[in-house]
Amino acid sequence: MARWPPAIRSVRAKLLLVLLPLAILLPALIALIVYWGNAAYDRLLIYKINAELVIAHQYLERVIESRLQTLTGLARSAGLAAAIADRGSASRYLATAASREGFDFLGLVDLGGNLRATSTAQPVGKPLGYWPVVAGALEGKAAAGLDILQPDVLEEMSPELAARARLRVIQTPSAAFDDKLLEARGMIVHAAAPVIDGGGKIVGALEAGVLLNRNLDFVDNINSIIYTEAALPLGSRGTVTLFLDDVRIATNVRMFGAAEDDANQLSGPAMRGSSSEQIVLRDPTDRSSHGDRALGTRVSLAVRDKVLGEGKVWLDRAFVVNDWYVSGYEPLRDSFSRRIGMLYVGYLEAPFSQIKRNILASIIALFAVIAAVVAVLSLRRARAVFRPLERMDATMGAVVAGDASARVGSVGSEDEIGRLSLHLDRLLDTLDARSRELRELNAELDQKVVGRTRELAQANEELKAAQQKLVRSEKLAAIGQLTAGVAHEINNPIAVMQGNLDVMREALGSRGEIVGTEIRLLDEQINRIRLIVTKLLQFARPDEFAGYVEEVDVNAVVSDSLVLVRPELRKANINVRQELQGKARVRINRIELQQVLINLMVNALYAMESGGTITLSTADWREGVHLRGVRIDIQDTGCGIGEEAIGRVFDPFFTTKKQHGTGLGLSISLSLVDRYGGTITVDSHIGEGSCFSVWLLAEPLFNTSPDA
Template identity: 40%
Template sequence: MPEPARPLSRSVRHKLLAIALLPVLVILPVFLGATMHQWSLKLDRLLLVKVNSDLTVAQQYLGRILETTGERIEMLARSEEFARTADPAALLDSHRDRLGLDYLYLARPDGRVVASSPQGIRPAPPRDAASARNTLEVFDRDQLRALSPALAARAEMERPGNPAAGRAPVETRGMVAQSLVLARLPGSGAEAVLVGGILLNRNLSVIDSINALIYRPESLPEGSHGTTSLFLGDMRIATNVTVPGGVRALGTRASAAVRERVIGQGQVWLDRARVLDDWYVSAYAPLADGAGRTIGMIYVGILERPFAEARRRTVGWVLVGFLCVALVTVPLFLRWARGIFRPLERIGATFERVRSGNLAARTGISRGDDEIAELALALDGVLAQLQDHDRRMRAWNDELNRRVDERTAALRRAAQQLETATYQLVQSEKLAALGEISAGIAHEVNNPLAVIQGNLDVLREVLGKAAAPAETELRLIDEQVQRISRIVAQLLDFARTDQTAEEHPLSDPGRAVADCVPLVAHMLARSSVSLRRDIRSDRPARISRIALQQVLVNLIVNAVHAMPRGGEIRILVQDQDRDGAAGVMLQVSDQGEGIPPEVLKRLFEPFVTSRGRSGGTGLGLSICRRLVERQGGSIAASSDAGGSTFRIWLPAA
């Protein structure tokens, strides 16, 4: 018999109303408020992260200007044109504009100028002429005039708003990006320094380049813009910040808080700051001269006003949306709450039993008086289907597990068979090719060598003492014949495979590298590729000599193919321990075109090659990895546009 329906008490209705209205009138506002607060904080953090990133880019750009200037001046100092010039002053004149420098001069270490551009430079001796330096320096008016009166005039800048003696004070110092490079005087070869620099005061091209690099069009929301400035002390000497009227705010000063933090304490400012009349999300970093003294600041910032307006608009729209939702949903909740009845509790209890794993649970409702009762009956039907489906799924799962186990075992066997077949195929190809080559070399080279050697001995016997004048030439013939014999012997040794299966393999990596050179000498010569060996280890490695030769020859051949226009291959051998185990590291580097990233990830898999359809089989590196890992070693590769490097680590024998 079904249980009789019980009327809901007022307390239940009140609880139901509270449950219905609490999410809309309390939880939702709190959630929206917390969400908007977190969103606002995250927006502020994102803006700070962006300006911090922008500051890093600006610092790197400024540092790159110094490095590039130094590199270009050093290239000039090391050039053949500089070493042989008869008129250094004319040479400096021709290069100063091309290098974008404001001054360029050649001086002795004591400061005496040998040649300069512009003419007549009388600089003070550099603080440290013993080494090349790329630094920011601050020059006073006299130092700038000694370099060029035009530079001194360009550096002068009024400070608005600070009247003194009836007129605004003038800043006469200048910030210079200066590079000092050691050089030799043309002709005499005596020690000298080549010094060049760029005045950053009023250098708007540098600021505009930094700003264009950081704040590209459409990188900021409409209404916002980014600004960049260079400061000498706390005064702007180059900036794209403008005052009303569109004039750049040269000579204006940073705020006192920024000045104290950055100039006074030498720390980075990363916060909102007032720039002239507006607030900016700002980042300031100190700039130091060659002696490590703080001489100024570099600044980047984003106008804050558009973001604040967008934040206010967003909050307003969220509030409007919440009010609309509340006006629509609260009356509906009040109406629906009056229709809730007892079967709902049974449905909840049934769900709890099902959640605990009892799929046989049912609501017990047998009559559908209304929609909720019908829902309960439908739930019972669904639970019955679910129980039956669960039973069938368990049976299917058992069958699927059995089939997966069978298929996994079959795939494992197939993979092992494929690996064995691949290895045997490669070895068969290699043995066939090398056997044929070795036999031909043994027959075609050794026989003529024997004839040459025999006739040489007969020639010595016949000539007797008369051969003494040609003894040097005869000895050279002997040596070359022996060298050809050794090359043939090394090629035949390389063709053998029995040494790769030695029970206790041992080889000298340096000797293995030397033995590989005759095998690849013809490819190196034909491709205009040089091979440089750097052997720093005499520790024996746990691998057979022939296996190691096979790995090295494969890597050298790949490197030659990667440098169709020539270059250099470097082989470095050095001791290296890993996890407490002694070992040897062999590093093969080339200056080729690099390996595409998608190929590099699968480079050591069989049949993977970076040479396209006309390249190799894609099996060489897979075999190299197998030969190295068989002895407990490892092989890895890295590549970029400047070439590729393969690193082979082998345990010590």
């Protein structure tokens, strides 16, 4: 790594470079502030438009709820009850009530969901029970929401109502392609309430609707609530629109210069796009009827896809005709939960942008003034600072180089830097003395600690190994002498018994068939005693039974051992699973290894009286990257070994089996494996089975100690 030139690395240069932030960091800081300011400004506008969209949504909900409350009161009124009783006057009553309460239509529906009386010209008997609000009312629950009426239904109700709903569709740039020229459907506030007789029984439902097409009072009221004089800066203006699908059916957006964001074509995720839409009025009839409101114009394809297509809320800024607007759209759903239109609010962004520019300009000017003041003060103070600091630096450099006597001396200044130089000299004096003392003490202490620690660790290891070896050697030596004597004493009578049994068999001849079973039983038991004696001798004098060493494939030995015990495993209903993945070969006596494995398999068999599974697995034994040998696991699903017994399983004559074995199998197996420098470990829990692991070195380290 290249080093800075000495002139640049000096204190003088660094003090003078204090002005560097004014030249480099200040523009970067200003750019960062502008970036953060723009981001915060965007979030503020999005937050504001989102809050306004929530207010508009709540107003719409209040309108729907108000209509439902009015209808519920009408359904419970005595006048309706009297009109129902006088069947001939029901329709007249509904027409009067609709005009009085501000409904565009009222209808009385019977329990079958069919129209029985109406304020319009709809035919009696028409089924209306498919409407969710009507179905809910017939079940006793008043309900209201938005719904769409088809042109034929509106025409059937009233030609005047159908005419109010009918809007000429104005093809709008950036909108989705559609050759539809007329929107004749009607969006209504649809409500229904149960009609209950004097006995508390539901006798029908009262249905009502308010057409929202051309309902300019609705959007004007929302606009007056949200965009009061204090809600927007001078020069901004707010707009509200109600869409049926993507067509404006009620709006305060003007056709020239005051429309909301109809062409939202964004180049980035939020508040970073551009869109435009030229809305040009071509029908003077529409314009004269509704001023210059943009009824019949369509929303842009981008907004339509996100709000109507994906059902998401649109919150963003967009360029409309000749200016930027911040806009918010949310989908509207009918009583069937289908997306049928959108609710929009928006306001002109230009006044907010001007405020932002003024704030950023003020911040930049403030930074410029601060930078100028700091530059002057820094230059004046630099001269009084860098000279004493250079002397201190030279002194510290000399100390680091090994000159413990180097000192700063007087710098001719009585300020903080002068006092600092005096304190530094005193500190160097004290540090020099303490350093010498500490170095001497640390060196002596470290030497003592290292020596004592090494001696203690070595003594502990030697003591532990000696204790273990002594205990095992004494135990095995005592047991070996005992077993050798017992085996010798038993062999003689066994030989006599076997010889006499053979003589008796010859003497009896054919008459021996009468006691053939007893003779065969005697042969088996004598042979069993002989095997026990052989095990005792093998335990007492293992060197006499040692075989020759050869390189073996442990996977093959495992498979061969399994063949010998498989008949017994089948009788005991025990399954065997093999996972032989060990690759390394080991040098060991093949017969002795097979004896160890068979003994462990038989022990696993006895541990599973009701059947189970034995898993035989092999794997390479590695320590880090070094291959040491092979590990063989014999795992069963038997009863497991308790904590009090697991530490004694390798002791001679210790057994957990009441009816099987002599307690020598595991002890002999451990001795055989230990002879080659390996070992056997066990992991067992009551009720979970046991796993015996045989660890074999690739190259044996023959153990000639007495306990091997």
